[in-house]
Amino acid sequence: MSLFEQKVSELHERLHKKEISVTDLVDESYKRIGQVEDKVKAFLTLDEENARNQAKQLDDQIVKGENKGALFGMPIGVKDNIVTKNLRTTCASKILENFDPIYDATVVQKLQQAETVTIGKLNMDEFAMGSSNENSAYQATRNPWNTDYVPGGSSGGSAASVASGEVLFSLGSDTGGSIRQPAAYCGVVGLKPTYGRVSRFGLVAFASSLDQIGPITRTVEDNAYLLEAISGIDPMDSTSANVDVPSFVNSLTGDVRGLKIAVPKEYLGEGVGEEARNSVLEALKVLEGLGAKWEEVSLPHSKYALAAYYLLSSSEASANLSRFDGVRYGHRTDNAETLIEMYKQTRAEGFGDEVKRRIMLGTFSLSSGYYDAYYKKAQKVRTLIKKDFEDVFEKYDLIVGPTTPTPAFKIGEKVDDPLTMYANDILTIPVNLAGVPGISVPCGFGSNGLPLGLQMIGKHFDESTIYRAAHAFEQATDFHKQFPKL
């Protein structure tokens, strides 16, 4: 049995009993990477020498009998849009091929304080724009359950590395579903925290009003431990919120009696596959059996979320990505005489098709004469979508539905049509627009043998209720005890 089939709390106990060492955990990671990485292709950069040295230092501390925090010595993978000092960070883009960050993101500093061991940097869709990892400039990560299928995206490497046992857990980022959708496709647990819960300092910005960093893990309990470690206000991120960070692990009581669950009819209706719908109805029976109550509700503006999202996220991206101009870092063209030509040619050579497409859409919707009709209109629709959630949360504790309309699709199946690809995210995007937290937990398998995810959405800063319900559901089912055979 792999060490990573055990939970953080179990491994923690075994470390302190000296049954295992941090070196064993790090060995397990690189051994597994050696076995399966050829098939999975989750990593863009490995940091083996540093990781092994760090493991030795941490083992010395354990030998001295020091008492350590919950995450001490645990091997982690980090999505490649989170900057790591002196460890190459590419955002899976050619434009940052040789970028060597000069500081650590706040979440990375927090991981260092928690004394986790960074194994390497994980593949993604270029600049987090995509739902399949096919938009990486370097490689297409595969789904560990069937390598003909996509792992989801944009945090596809983060989800696939955890599902295949290459790391114990990982960090991803979620702008329109980029943690929850790949977690669902790969059969692991992924949470997008409330906007403002986790500092974005050092996360290469895609759409700043939507982006959040969050944990991807095998179990809900591990997820709660990791979120606790990375949460909190940060003077370096003025959008991080000044709210208490509770003990999320303490919320895992297993008790959901009386919990009021809302099930939006829009999340089980048109565009949602039968398998996803049925797995959610089965999950609701499980939750009912545990004493929760559910009712159907409406989030009437759901169908407008996708259009509003693409206008807003592309507009913000077009502004954020203007920093990649060949001046201070990254690729610079050899084929330009003037400064403007240098900008244009550098960006033409450095960005991939999807990134260019979104920069074009964003620039258009922010341009003079179109701003009110597109960008501002989308911001107003965002208000309506946010209000939908506020109305439901006046009477209910939690919203439940599928994470995605279907299980994972085959590599190459949807690359040609951006709008079909975007439709993957119809159930996750409204959560980002409203800024509320959402989790995906495994809840079944499709007829193609690939996992399905159950999405649970909570009130602003109420990750505790999400974790309590997700944990109770997980303990009552055995989807998390199944592992892909690679």
Add this chain to the structure above:
Amino acid sequence: MSRISMEQVKHVAHLARLAITEEEAQQFQHQLDQMISFAEQLNELDTDQVNPTSHVLDMKNVMREDVAKPGLPVAEVVKNAPDSKEGYIRVPSIIE
């Protein structure tokens, strides 16, 4: 017939500082038109009385004390620049 002209596509590409080929311009014309048609479903909603949301949390103008702090070391900062000299970043000439 696309509602976005080739001139508009090229103008947007110029604003975005993106060199595009004639072939790419045609592709963008088609794809932008598709996405804009899709986005126009938002016009089904009456939003005259609705305020825009730019930020989901109720916070405004987060300030810090105006105290100078040391910045990053210059040698580190220019380390990733494609072309630098003596602590400065070099670019093609701006003034003719």
